[in-house]
Amino acid sequence: MGMTLTEKILKNHLVDGEYNIGNEIGIKIDQTLTQDSTGTMAYLQFEAMNIDKVKTKLSVAYIDHNMLQSGPENADDHLYIQTIAKKHGIYFSRPGNGICHQVHLERFGVPGDTLLGSDSHTPTCGGIGMIAIGAGGLDVAVAMAGGAYYIKTPEIVKVNLKGKLGEYVSAKDIILEVLRRCTVAGGVNRVFEYAGEGIKCLSVPERGTITNMGAELGATTSIFPSDGNTLEFLKAQGREEDYIPLSADEDAVYDEVIDIDLDRLEPMIACPHSPDAVVPAKEVRGTKLTQVAIGSCTNSSFVDLMKVANILDGETVHENVSLVVSPGSKQVLTMLSENGALAKIINAGGRILESGCGPCIGMGQAPSTNGVSLRTFNRNFKGRCGTETADVYLASPEIAAVSAIKGYIASAEDFDGDVDLNIEIPNTFLINDNLIVRPAEAGEDVEIIRGPNIKPFPKNKPLEDLITGKTLIKVGDGITTDHIMPSNAHLLPYRSNIPYLSEFCFNQIDKDFAANAKKYGGGIIVGGLNYGQGSSREHAALVPLYLGIKAVMAKSFARIHKNNLINNGIIPLTFKDSDDYLTIDIFDELEIKNVLSGVDSGEMTVLNKTKNLQYVMNLDITKRHADILKSGGLLNIVGQLVG
Ligand code: MIC
Ligand code: SF4
Numbered sequence: 001m002g003m004t005l006t007e008k009i010l011k012n013h014l015v016d017g018e019y020n021i022g023n024e025i026g027i028k029i030d031q032t033l034t035q036d037s038t039g040t041m042a043y044l045q046f047e048a049m050n051i052d053k054v055k056t057k058l059s060v061a062y063i064d065h066n067m068l069q070s071g072p073e074n075a076d077d078h079l080y081i082q083t084i085a086k087k088h089g090i091y092f093s094r095p096g097n098g099i100c101h102q103v104h105l106e107r108f109g110v111p112g113d114t115l116l117g118s119d120s121h122t123p124t125c126g127g128i129g130m131i132a133i134g135a136g137g138l139d140v141a142v143a144m145a146g147g148a149y150y151i152k153t154p155e156i157v158k159v160n161l162k163g164k165l166g167e168y169v170s171a172k173d174i175i176l177e178v179l180r181r182c183t184v185a186g187g188v189n190r191v192f193e194y195a196g197e198g199i200k201c202l203s204v205p206e207r208g209t210i211t212n213m214g215a216e217l218g219a220t221t222s223i224f225p226s227d228g229n230t231l232e233f234l235k236a237q238g239r240e241e242d243y244i245p246l247s248a249d250e251d252a253v254y255d256e257v258i259d260i261d262l263d264r265l266e267p268m269i270a271c272p273h274s275p276d277a278v279v280p281a282k283e284v285r286g287t288k289l290t291q292v293a294i295g296s297c298t299n300s301s302f303v304d305l306m307k308v309a310n311i312l313d314g315e316t317v318h319e320n321v322s323l324v325v326s327p328g329s330k331q332v333l334t335m336l337s338e339n340g341a342l343a344k345i346i347n348a349g350g351r352i353l354e355s356g357c358g359p360c361i362g363m364g365q366a367p368s369t370n371g372v373s374l375r376t377f378n379r380n381f382k383g384r385c386g387t388e389t390a391d392v393y394l395a396s397p398e399i400a401a402v403s404a405i406k407g408y409i410a411s412a413e414d415f416d417g418d419v420d421l422n423i424e425i426p427n428t429f430l431i432n433d434n435l436i437v438r439p440a441e442a443g444e445d446v447e448i449i450r451g452p453n454i455k456p457f458p459k460n461k462p463l464e465d466l467i468t469g470k471t472l473i474k475v476g477d478g479i480t481t482d483h484i485m486p487s488n489a490h491l492l493p494y495r496s497n498i499p500y501l502s503e504f505c506f507n508q509i510d511k512d513f514a515a516n517a518k519k520y521g522g523g524i525i526v527g528g529l530n531y532g533q534g535s536s537r538e539h540a541a542l543v544p545l546y547l548g549i550k551a552v553m554a555k556s557f558a559r560i561h562k563n564n565l566i567n568n569g570i571i572p573l574t575f576k577d578s579d580d581y582l583t584i585d586i587f588d589e590l591e592i593k594n595v596l597s598g599v600d601s602g603e604m605t606v607l608n609k610t611k612n613l614q615y616v617m618n619l620d621i622t623k624r625h626a627d628i629l630k631s632g633g634l635l636n637i638v639g640q641l642v643g
Contacts (some may be wrong), residue, residue, distance in 0.1 A: 002249025004622075005225055006158045009131045009246075012431035013114050014149045020153055021255070022189070024622040026148030027131075031058045032140050035100045037361070038118040038537055040077050040269035040496035042137030043084045044457055046144055049638055052443060053089035054145030056438045058108060058334040059087040060436075064092040064098035066492050067356040068363050073493035076451025080496075083435065087425070087446035089439045090144075098329025098355040100123050101125070101297040105208050106331055107433060110242045111226035116143045120536040120560060121214045121297050121378065126232070127208030129226030129246050134215060136538040138634055147638070150464075150624060154220045155255035158248075161198025163263035168412045168421070170307075171206035171375065172299060172396035175213040177260055180278035184478065185530040186220025188559055191253075194198075194224045195248060196435035203425045204233035205301035210299045213378045215221035216275040218533055218558050238431050244252040267411055269374075273382040274478065281399055282411035291373040292323045294397055295353070296360040297405075299376035300328030302335055304397040306423040311401035313419075317349035318407030324365050326353040336558045362386040362488035366369040373408060374402050379484050379534060383508050386489065432536045452494035458546040458567030460632035464600065467550045467592040469523035473506055473513050473587050477528035481540035483508055483560060484532065495539060498546050505543045514547060522548020524590050526581065529554075532561025534549045541568045551592065553606065553617060555581060565618050569633035573604060573617035580615040584608060599626045 011019055016026030034042050038568060039061055061081050078095060085092040093103055100117070101124035109115070111129030115122060118140040125132035135149065144150050156263040159178060165171075178192070194207070194215050195536045202210075207224040214222030224230075225247035258412045267281040268488070293299070294308055305327055311536050317323045325345055327333040331640040335443040346352060359365035360377045366386025367373045373385060373392045380392035393409060398421060402410040419580070440446050475525060476482070485501065486508055507514040525544065531554035534538060544552075551571040555578050565572045575581055584590075588610040598604035606615045623628070631637045 001253055002251035004193055004250040004252040004254060005246060006154070006156050006223055008133065009112055015128060019153050021153050023153045024150055026150050027114060029056060029116045029149050031061060031115040031145035032056050032109065032143050033060050033100050033115065033117040034103055034120065034140055035065050035119050035136070035491055036063045036077060036081060037495050038137045039081050041538060042453065042458060043081060044140045045138050045158060045495070045635060046141040047084070048086070049141065049145045050636060051145045056144055056145040056232045059090040059144050060104065060108060061090050062094055062098045063095040064356045064362055065363065065496070066093055067354060067358070070490055071493060072451065073453040076453055077447045077496055080451060083446055083448045086440045087443040087448060089443065091439060092437040094435040094437060094523050095356070096330060096354060097211070098331070098403040099297045099357055101208070101212060102300060102328035105205065106237055106329060106429065109449035111230055111244050111246050116140050116149050116538060121212050123214050123221040124208045124297055125213070126221050126223040127204050129224060129230055131221060131504065133221050134243065134536045134547050134560055136536055136541070136560060136567055137562065138538060138567045142634070151220055152189045154189050157190050157192050158254040158257045159192055159194045159260045160195055160196040160257055161194060162259060162261045163198055164201050165262045167264065168267055168398055168415050170396045170398060171202055171506045173265050173268045174260060175276045177265060178258065178269060179213070179216055179257065179270065179276045180268065182217055184216055184274060184276045184533055185218055187214065187217030189220060191220050192217065193248065194222065199224060200229070200505055203229055203303060205303055205425070208301070209298055210424065213275070213390045216378055218530065220559065222380040223417050223631065224378065226446065236425060236427055237430050244274040250643040267396060267399050269399065269409065270380060272391040272393065273380055275379060275394060280622035281395060281409065284393070284409050287372060287409040289374055289403060289408055291367045291379065292400050293359045293373060293375040294366060295326030295328065295358060296401050297328065297375040298378040299397050300326060300332065302332045302429070303423045303425060304342055305332060305336055306403040307421050308397050309336065309344040310419050310421065311398065312348035313344040315348050315405045317404045319445055321404050322358060323350045323404040324353055325357040327355050331356050331429055331434060338430070358383065362494065363492060364489055372401050380616060381480050381534065383486070384482050388571060402501050406444055413545055429526040433575060434634065441634060449571050451496065453623060455499060457542060458498055459635060462632045463569065463595060465594060465596050467595055469550060469584050469590060470520050471518065471526050471584055471590060472516055472523040473510055474526040474584060475509060475528065477530065478533060479527055479556070480534035480536055481532055481537050484540040485537060485543050498539070498542050502543045502546050505547060517549070522550060525549055525552045526584050527552060528581070529555035529556050531557050533558040536560045538564045541565050545570060548562060566621065566628055567634040569629055570573045572621065573619055576616040576618055583611060583613055596630065599629050614627050
């Protein structure tokens with residue numbers, strides 16, 4: 001029986017376990033990436049492992065999230081990451097060089113290799129044929145130290161693209177259509193492998209748009225074959241030697257096949273407040289806008305922004321709309337400035353931001369009260385933009401640019417047919433890696449600079465056999481890590497200061513959560529379906545740990561967050577009978593006996609002493625997870641793993 005592309009790469013990197021769907025496997029990691037909002041913590045954890053030099057083929061530390069420097073905190077963290085990178089054999093991508101995923105695709109991604117990144121959108125490099133996975137910072141630190149990364153052997157979904165994209169329809173519409181069909185919970189422990197005639201009309205950056213936003217499915221990752229388009233891209237990036245052809249076997253067997261007819265696809269849009277609330281753009285056409293934001297790791301490539309420039313050429317952004325544009329990388333921004341496209345955007349009234357995450361992570365450009373923002377980004381969770389009352393829609397750069405001119409959400413009928421949207425990737429990109437700092441040959445001489453904002457991270461203690469505590473919060477379905485540990489221009493500078501961040505845990509939902517956790521000496525969180533979806537930020541586990549959270553009882557968990565909880569010694573329990581969820585209330589007194597044997601058997605009984613009820617809970621973990629939990633977290637046993 002033939003193999004899927006995913007299976008080929010995973011089997012090639014298998015270092016532990018048996019490749020069988022659902023079974024845990026350990027894979028060797030060739031490359032790692034970190035960004036600054038999760039990086040400081042990952043490097044503090046790496047330091048705790050006492051390793052001189054990273055053991056990967058390549059590790060890169062990017063600065064792209066915390067770019068506003070309204071106080072010294074961010075600049076201090078940049079210095080810490082820069083010096084630690086230099087010392088330990090890690091390449092350092094300076095602020096201004098671009099968003100980690102965009103730059104990694106351009107300059108470092110290698111077909112057939114594995115990449116682990118401390119950011120949920122690491123699968124972007126699946127666009128170049130890598131198995132690229134997002135994880136918590138501690139997992140990335142372990143990979144840098146030479147340890148394996150563990151996943152459940154995934155189911156493989158074939159997304160069969162038929163035909164060819166029509167006018168005004170682009171890669172973003174493909175992934176929005178996949179999200180419409182599969183939902184934000186539809187990808188857990190699955191890899192989405194793209195195939196079919198239709199992939200030929202997609203360049204590597206366009207494929208990156210699709211694999212990037214595959215993160216919103218909760219998928220382990222997404223991947224495209226490495227083919228002629230991959231070679232063309234690598235050649236244009238001056239990296240032809242990194243090319244190898246890779247694809248699934250003709251007779252590969254998939255767990256599910258999804259057919260998408262590109263000829264019939266139309267512009268799509270995700271409505272507030274979830275990336276899977278997708279409808280055809282024409283259904284919401286006419287919705288008045290106050291802001292349009294173009295950029296992010298999903299849609300800020302050269303091709304994307306050339307289309308935007310051509311649409312804006314000679315036009316003026318609508319008087320009620322603020323248009324902000326953040327190019328994905330220095331390469332893109334320089335090329336746009338040299339070929340005149342940037343002038344077209346500026347002339348039309350576009351406000352140019354530096355190459356970085358910017359508004360996507362609430363670093364500035366929060367919309368007005370009750371504002372309506374159309375963005376080319378990948379997430380529109382409530383409040384993530386920095387304005388609680390704002391509505392955020394997600395669409396392609398083409399739709400965004402036309403909408404900025406019109407002042408309302410546009411659809412296919414609003415395009416001017418004369419505008420050239422047939423942009424090919426150039427034969428040669430402008431290559432200048434001067435903002436990538438090489439690591440030192442002799443790292444021992446490098447002094448690590450630590451600003452006062454860097455505080456030690458919390459460590460858990462070995463698990464005890466009895467857990468007691470109150471329900472400190474009860475939340476519904478689809479709670480994101482943005483809800484658990486919000487990010488915005490005020491909070492992001494404190495990513496290396498868990499005590500400070502802890503004051504804001506869950507504050508969008510319950511302002512008293514942190515105070516209650518302190519008052520009652522910790523406790524238990526109760527959640528609904530897909531608890532912890534979205535960002536990979538380990539802070540959504542580290543902060544609850546700091547506040548004394550011992551367990552989370554939920555209907556189901558998102559993959560990365562569940563791992564982060566386990567890595568930090570917090571028990572992720574799921575309801576055997578989801579009706580039990582209905583009977584728990586905030587401040588109910590809970591008790592779990594025989595915790596240690598429960599960790600081994602995969603089942604625990606929670607006694608609700610307030611209601612005099614018992615809940616049977618599942619603990620769906622592996623033997624390795626059980627060891628981590630019992631030891632009080634991965635860092636307590638990391639020596640054994642990377643030895
Ligand atoms: C995001 O898009 O939410 C982030 C910011 O890039 C996160 C990482 C973080 O929280 O720092 C992610 O997606 O993993
Ligand atoms: Fe940055 Fe946004 Fe991409 Fe996250 S999703 S890496 S914040 S651009």
